[in-house]
Amino acid sequence: AQSVTQLGSHVSVSEGALVLLRCNYSSSVPPYLFWYVQYPNQGLQLLLKYTSAATLVKGINGFEAEFKKSETSFHLTKPSAHMSDAAEYFCAGSNAGGTSYGKLTFGQGTILTVHP
């Protein structure tokens, strides 16, 4: 069974600092992995996804994530935080096979605060 764990429910950084949001997964089969961003009172927006084509995945708004099978991790990074990055971020995964038909398992979310 798939599970996704986000380490840290709140992360605070200064504007211009590195953003690192952690995500670990457990899966018995190769997973598809995703990062989503949610601004207040809005739906979730896809930032990037890993589907086994490349281990370093670039997404929108300058974010990227690296799939590390040996560490079962898919951490999200951005070199320089901007005030507009303040939001809640969700890591999610689905199994490539089986009958789940794309049903995602979500982490608990990480709220990113950016200080001036």
Add this chain to the structure above:
Amino acid sequence: DGGITQSPKYLFRKEGQNVTLSCEQNLNHDAMYWYRQDPGQGLRLIYYSQIVNDFQKGDIAEGYSVSREKKESFPLTVTSAQKNPTAFYLCASTPGAAYGYTFGSGTRLTVV
């Protein structure tokens, strides 16, 4: 443009009332999902449907009902049996595992 439309954006329910949240997609996706979001509790799956005229309970289905009579539509009814319905409700759809979900903009339901 293709997408998912949830309506209304804000909904108020009186005690003992049933209310229905609308979710419509024009993406031609087979699978659709309903999630409930409460502060600090992440996303919890209510119901999902992988094909027309078929749906499955998620983790917190009690007090909710759904239908899937058309591919494009997956309405959620919050019944009077749901004792704490105040929450943000999200609808999503996907064509398959490698694509992830497309989400609607959500409906905020408040009991008055």
